[in-house]
Amino acid sequence: MDKYGVGQDPYCYAGTPILRNLLGIRDDPTLEAAERDLTVLTAEEIQFAPPPYELDYLKSLHHQLFSDLYPWAGEIRTIDIAKGETRFCNVQRIEPEAGKLFTRLKRENYFTDLPRDQLVSAVAEFYGDLNVVHPFREGNGRTQRMLFEHLVINVGYEISWEEIQREEWLHANIAAYYCDYDAMIAIFDRCIGQPLDELPSDP
Template identity: 30%
Template sequence: MVKYDVNDSSFDHKHGVLINKLGIKDPEELQSREKDRLVNAYKKAAEKYSENHAFSEKDVCDIHKLFLGDLYEWAGEYRTVDLSSENIRFCHAAYINNHMKDFSIELEALTPFTEDLNKEQILGRLGKIHGELIIIHPFRDGNGRFTRLLCDLLLMQANYLPMAVSEFYNTVFLKKYHEAIQEVWRAVDYSKLISLFDPLVSR
């Protein structure tokens, strides 16, 4: 779980929730609202982005705002606090802008996904995009869900099914997933992540 700093002005430590536009104090209610927003974001994003759309840094911000904009003022804006999770120190907030500009160049070069790409090529691109976004962790919250949303949009471009989201709540899978992300962080190695995604990607 992402750790919150005691001086984090975006977090309500008394109630254990991020400060939100709706004034929700109950963690379970807020989680439910976020889940509803995610479902809605899938629908809107699928309608908005065409099968031949090359994604960019702007799209990354726009999709995150589409997901959480109704709940948080900072949705679609890069975080200003440092975060850590599962023995990983994500990109320092001060360096996010520069890292995202570099990532945007890669993202535009790797997209759109097309039907003529074979599964190995799909997995290679997916692993790199997913791994880099998670390591940068550009937003205050919702990075994992947003990244899966973006990757599912890319899979749909190539006429693949979205990845099975249930796996990301499986304890065994999560342990392997965190290890794979650590390899991206430590050695810029996407192979474990690609192997983990292989059985989740199908037409």
């Protein structure tokens, strides 16, 4: 069984839980390291873009982050996946549910009119809800965080994930799955920093 509890599936090498990849890696630790190292490099090359932010934009980010590793980068998954008791969106509902969320985001003007406290709450709730959709077979977290960096920067704030611990992050995502956003709000309150126009300029 792989980490999503899917077992054998078309994304994996036959008889293994290892995702098929363009580097031909056949063990999890090496693949995880390659994924981490490659996405660090590719993330640095991705330029900020203003709205609209929608599912196609998320797919574009996923493709840019993972196209050197996975042949299906940027494509919506074709199988249902779950982590433990957390069951992510059925494949038939991914595009409709993502569409609802991004339509609401557009209607709320991408949160650009909110004071910081309301921004933190809105971003945290939107993150938790979008995470339930989990549109890709792998790489959802990295891709979604990149989207939210752009979203928060567009509103006019800096954002950093550096102080967030893995277990804390997992707990917040699980709680948000059950519509308890308090832990996620606390995380984004720390991640979202100063207004960009108040940061000291380079000499």
